[in-house]
Amino acid sequence: MKILVAYDSAFADTMLPETIKMAKAFNATVYLVRTCPSDASQRGIEELETHLDDVKRNTFDTEGIECETHVLIRGMEAGEDIVQYATEKDIDQIIIGVQKQSKVGKLIFGSTAQYIILEATCPVLAVKN
Secondary structure: OEEEEEOOHHHHHHHHHHHHHHHHHHOOEEEEEEEOOOOOOHHHHHHHHHHHHHHHHHHHHOOOOOEEEEEEOOOOOHHHHHHHHHHHOOOOEEEEEEOOOOHHHHHHHOOHHHHHHHHOOOOEEEEEO
């Protein structure tokens, strides 16, 4: 089984324990993924990569869970990028963090989580922050 975690450090405390439970139950490989704008600085990208590697080492490696880290820099909206990547990698489950958003916030910014839930071709587990 392949599990994609659309990683956001704001949701780490709730997402990572659920991911560990699921990965152990299904002997899954975890794909720890973060999207990044195409105009991000090299330093910013390197910091994201380092952070994901730290999460991998301190969370998944210590639990004996196979994990790959990926920073996606493909010029797409975050939700679209995650859904496309999940399709490309034949992912079986996506785990995302969600939080309540105002109607104005949804109108102006849209909802990455909503896009992933509606467009993904595999099941999506939404973990409330």
